């Protein structure tokens with residue numbers, strides 16, 4: 080049994096016309112690339128972590144085609160909500176809609192074959208940014224205005240709420256093997272400690288997988304190990320659309 084991770088699938092099977100190549104040539108045929116790489120490496124007994132930005136769907140009814148696509152892929156899957164998952168209205172409604180092989184972590188923990196997975200979306204940290212690592216591509220679909228996005232006060236408020244949600248989830252970890260999914264990176268690219276990393280250390284987490292960062296400059300070293308915890312960026316364009324193996328049990 081193995082555990083893989085790949086974030087930011089950004090699917091749109093229920094609402095055609097949301098092709099990802101507006102964000103760069105690397106995204107051409109992205110769902111075929113994910114499908115092929117997934118089937119090459121992942122078996123039905125494996126687990127795949129999908130840390131957010133699952134779908135462009137705006138409404139619960141539009142996300143079902145994307146869930147069905149994921150459900151048909153081999154393995155058990157665990158999702159958290161990303162900043163683009165507008166289809167998400169409540170954990171209860173999401174769980175009612177999810178097909179059998181997909182599970183949601185939201186203020187709780189997913190238990191799987193002796194491995195516990197906690198998680199939360201997080202948010203942009205007021206303490207660090209990734210601007211210098213990214214080829215900026217304007218997002219024509221952004222819902223949050225630039226003013227709102229850049230308001231420090233707003234950012235701090237959401238970040239604090241997310242830290243609270245993170246601890247709520249971390250408190251429920253019981254197994255010796257402890258993984259966490261966040262959508263936003265919980266530490267800086269050069270691994271400066273953060274309020275989130277302090278929580279991971281307090282609750283003895285082994286690895287954290289996350290996404291959200293796209294169009295990264297090539298050949299720049301980012302993330303790695305900090306105080307015994309592995310921080311792994313799994314945005315699908317960063318991984319060339321190939322799920323990354325996190326654990327071999």
Ligand SMILES: [Fe+2]
Nearest residue numbers: 087132291293
């Ligand atoms: Fe994304």
Ligand SMILES: [Fe+2]
Nearest residue numbers: 132161162291
């Ligand atoms: Fe995102």
